[in-house]
Amino acid sequence: MSLFVDMYLTRYLRLLVLSARPKLSPLSPSAEGAYRKAFGPITSLSGSLFFTLFFFSLYFPARAQIASSLVSLVGITILSAIAFTIYGAAFWVYLSGLWGVSRFGGEPLKLKKFYEDRMLGLRPLGQIVVSSAAIFSVAITITLGASLITGDFPSLAINLAIVAIGISMLFLPLIGIHRRMVGAKEEEEAKLSSLSRHLFTDSKNSGATNQENSSSIKTNDLIELEKFLALRDEASKISEWPFESRNVERLIAILLAIFAALLARLLQLL
Secondary structure, eight states, X not given: OHHHHHHHHXXXXXXXXXXXXXXXXXXXXXXXXXXXXXXXXXXXXXXXXXXXXXXXXXXXXXXXXXXXXXXXXXXXXXXHHHHHHHHHHHHHXXXXXHHHHHHHHTSOOOOOOTTTOTTTTOHHHHHHHHHHHHHHHHHHHHHTHHHHHHTOHHHHHHHHHHHHHHHHTTTGGGHHHHHHHHHHHHHHHHHHHHHHHHHHHHHHHHTXXXXXXXXXXXXXXXXXXXXXXXXXXXXXXXXXXXXXXXHHHHHHHHHHHHHHHHHHHHHHHO
């Protein structure tokens, strides 16, 4: 089951990154060039091979000890190689996808206007991160099932570190994007504050005009004031993160529950 989920994770994340390209590429001055550069490592075989060897070196020694003969040792080696190849590819796609989000977010992007999109066109980046973390939490829960039941201390310790990395990776790739969105929100609010001063100054000056034009001037002032209030309301809704907070709160609760279960089981074995 865990192998199936990890294979699905690999394919799903690659398709997710591919589907986000038409929405995110126009934000970069170099169009698709920056997007390919940021997310290109996802398809790297060397990265998948590195994690395959890494997981093999961590987990295989304990598996080899249960071999009762040469035939069983060969069987365990072949099955372990297949499993760790799938795990390595999934983990590499997960990490490289999040690294791609961080790299693309560091580009000089042309953000959308806040009245077009309250997430300034960066919602697909948040979707990549949140979806990656959601699938990761499902995959790691299924993968960790055996170690929770058997109480394999080394596996529990390693998996605890992996879950901790997964929780931190929910925000680390988006820190630069978060700062940019906060800066854009503050900039728009500063512009509207300056505009409000001009509106009130013009309103005072219009009071000194003759009586004949006062009604039309007041009507224009009311129209401008309504526009200003509508813009201020939209500016106040500019999101500081490129995702919906409700979805992330649920995801964090799931990951923390997994982390707590692993930690409790680990403490029992100490």
